[in-house]
Amino acid sequence: MIELRSTLAGRITLAVLSTLILLFLALPIIVIVVTSFGKDAFGSFPPEAWTLGWYRQLFADGSKWPAALSLSALVAAMTTVFSLVLGMTAATALVRSELPLRSAVYGLVLAPLVIPQVVIALGLFLLFEPAMMLGSPIAIALGHTVLASPIAVMILMATLKGIDERLEDAAASMGASRLTVWRRITLPLAMPGLVAAGIFSFITSFDEFFVSQFLSSVDTVTLPVQVFNVLQYNVDPSVTAVSAILIAVAVVALALVGVVRKLSGSGKQDGLLPTEPGLGLPAGSETAS
Amino acid sequence: MTMAATALAPTPAPAAPTPAPGKRGLGRALSERRTRFGLLNATPVVVYLLILFVYPIFSTLMLSLKGEEGGFTLHWYTDAFQGANLEILLTTLRISAETSLLALVVGFVLASAISRLKPLWAGLAMLVVVVPHFISALVRTYGWIILLGDNGVVNNALTDMHVPGAPVQLLYNEIGVVIGTTAVMLPYTVLLLYAVMRGIDRRLLAAAASMGAGRITIFRRVYVPLVAPGLVNAGVLSFILCLGYYLTPALMGGEKQTMVASLIDEQVMKQNQWNGASALGIILLLLTFAGLLLLRLLKSAAEALRNRGTAS
Numbered sequence: 001m002i003e004l005r006s007t008l009a010g011r012i013t014l015a016v017l018s019t020l021i022l023l024f025l026a027l028p029i030i031v032i033v034v035t036s037f038g039k040d041a042f043g044s045f046p047p048e049a050w051t052l053g054w055y056r057q058l059f060a061d062g063s064k065w066p067a068a069l070s071l072s073a074l075v076a077a078m079t080t081v082f083s084l085v086l087g088m089t090a091a092t093a094l095v096r097s098e099l100p101l102r103s104a105v106y107g108l109v110l111a112p113l114v115i116p117q118v119v120i121a122l123g124l125f126l127l128f129e130p131a132m133m134l135g136s137p138i139a140i141a142l143g144h145t146v147l148a149s150p151i152a153v154m155i156l157m158a159t160l161k162g163i164d165e166r167l168e169d170a171a172a173s174m175g176a177s178r179l180t181v182w183r184r185i186t187l188p189l190a191m192p193g194l195v196a197a198g199i200f201s202f203i204t205s206f207d208e209f210f211v212s213q214f215l216s217s218v219d220t221v222t223l224p225v226q227v228f229n230v231l232q233y234n235v236d237p238s239v240t241a242v243s244a245i246l247i248a249v250a251v252v253a254l255a256l257v258g259v260v261r262k263l264s265g266s267g268k269q270d271g272l273l274p275t276e277p278g279l280g281l282p283a284g285s286e287t288a289s
Numbered sequence: 290m291t292m293a294a295t296a297l298a299p300t301p302a303p304a305a306p307t308p309a310p311g312k313r314g315l316g317r318a319l320s321e322r323r324t325r326f327g328l329l330n331a332t333p334v335v336v337y338l339l340i341l342f343v344y345p346i347f348s349t350l351m352l353s354l355k356g357e358e359g360g361f362t363l364h365w366y367t368d369a370f371q372g373a374n375l376e377i378l379l380t381t382l383r384i385s386a387e388t389s390l391l392a393l394v395v396g397f398v399l400a401s402a403i404s405r406l407k408p409l410w411a412g413l414a415m416l417v418v419v420v421p422h423f424i425s426a427l428v429r430t431y432g433w434i435i436l437l438g439d440n441g442v443v444n445n446a447l448t449d450m451h452v453p454g455a456p457v458q459l460l461y462n463e464i465g466v467v468i469g470t471t472a473v474m475l476p477y478t479v480l481l482l483y484a485v486m487r488g489i490d491r492r493l494l495a496a497a498a499s500m501g502a503g504r505i506t507i508f509r510r511v512y513v514p515l516v517a518p519g520l521v522n523a524g525v526l527s528f529i530l531c532l533g534y535y536l537t538p539a540l541m542g543g544e545k546q547t548m549v550a551s552l553i554d555e556q557v558m559k560q561n562q563w564n565g566a567s568a569l570g571i572i573l574l575l576l577t578f579a580g581l582l583l584l585r586l587l588k589s590a591a592e593a594l595r596n597r598g599t600a601s
Contacts, residue, residue: 014398014401018399018402022399024475026421028435087334099327099331100324108343111338115346116550118549118553119349119571119574122553122566123344123345123348127340127344145341146337146341149334203423207427214557224427227427228539231434231540240431243432246425253423
């Protein structure tokens with residue numbers, strides 16, 4: 001804001017304030033990662049002595065963590081597949097074709113993002129309980145897909161909008177069938193978007209709490225539910241190590257998205273947070289274009 | 290559902306390309322093909338969401354209107370607005386208001402600071418905003434529990450600095466909850482505000498300055514009206530998201546900070562009270578709809594304010 005070039009004191013105040021706010025966002029994450037390597041998992045910070053013990057303890061005999069971790073990974077993988085299929089078809093319908101009631105369909109697709117998750121979870125319980133599907137990984141994945149698919153649709157819509165439709169038309173005019181065009185032209189061009197959408201669906205499912213909580217049974221518990229139970233009732237210091245792993249998964253996933261975007265040369269400035277424009281509450285200029 | 294759909298839908302759906310003039314028959318045939326293709330592709334997601342999203346919410350609604358021995362009743366709703374339940378409802382509204390207000394103020398400061406930075410630094414700062422957003426809120430809440438405990442980092446620092454009254458009780462009370470939920474909502478407000486601020490035409494501010502307006506006048510009469518739509522968006526959005534939020538209040542709050550989502554969870558998991566939980570869920574849903582409706586109304590108001598700002 002050149003014209004508002006304020007006094008030096010004003011600028012310093014703003015700089016200090018915003019540094020503190022950034023610290024406010026980063027601190028809880030830093031503290032967990034550091035604590036997970038500390039001898040005293042609940043105590044002093046920074047730790048007085050270092051250890052890998054909490055990580056080792058995760059895989060000790062009788063530990064519930066490996067089962068929870070593999071269930072979460074399985075559910076997240078299924079969610080990714082479901083959301084990509086739904087996301088790609090929905091994005092094609094919304095971007096590449098004429099759809100009656102288009103904005104109603106778009107609204108329906110995005111609605112799960114603003115509806116309180118506890119309400120969605122409650123409803124899903126009512127659906128799956130009579131079907132005797134509680135605790136089934138498929139049921140949990142189907143539930144997670146409700147929350148992950150809007151994000152996939154948004155990313156894939158942006159991807160399809162970015163692909164020059166004339167390339168598809170050109171292939172079709174050379175006699176390629178619709179399926180061939182899709183397989184040979186659209187799909188390869190959409191690959192970066194598909195990877196990003198897949199990764200975001202995976203993280204959404206991997207972190208999801210409420211739906212898992214309502215749809216799990218005694219012996220099928222996802223990682224976040226297990227973490228929550230430990231934090232609420234027991235004292236299990238290895239939970240810091242699990243939390244650090246969850247942080248690592250998210251950071252690696254985001255880095256992957258960044259790499260894919262860089263390689264494909266798309267999305268150079270924005271869109272790291274797909275939920276933002278897609279919440280359907282567009283904030284002026286950014287989403288207007 | 291229809292209400293959510295209309296409230297959510299982006300205002301103008303981009304018009305489909307009109308068929309080439311002259312060849313009307315061919316154009317219409319092509320258009321029909323595109324429509325069929327669209328319906329075919331939209332079917333999976335629509336069917337999916339009707340079965341796993343719309344129908345479950347509908348059965349929640351039905352359950353909330355059903356008496357213990359069947360039959361229609363509003364008993365569960367009157368129950369929700371009485372005694373301890375009413376208190377929890379009010380607490381939810383209060384904590385959501387406190388959180389969204391705080392997230393808005395803090396987000397405004399950070400977003401405006403970032404929008405003045407050079408691209409490289411702005412990108413790095415946005416990374417610090419965005420990355421936490423994708424890290425499980427549960428994990429971040431746990432981080433706050435470590436930070437804010439009686440022997441946590443914050444209290445140790447306060448004690449070392451000989452702040453009177455330290456250690457301060459920062460957990461299991463409202464201060465803790467609001468700190469935790471604000472940290473969760475902050476990325477949303479920063480991103481929404483930053484998007485608006487980056488889109489502001491700086492020449493408007495320069496013009497105001499060249500006409501002799503002081504810094505405060507420019508801020509108040511030009512900058513804030515320009516940012517107003519973003520403020521409305523971010524404020525209402527974080528309020529709505531907070532209403533149904535659960536993890537942080539459940540882990541960082543005391544008895545007085547119970548929110549509706551916790552109450553629903555408790556009714557289901559501990560008391561097996563599905564009808565009451567459903568009624569609370571529907572109330573939460575209606576509050577969300579009310580928020581979205583309010584957003585629509587405020588949006589047009591903010592639009593008017595902005596037009597006045599740019600016009601003058």
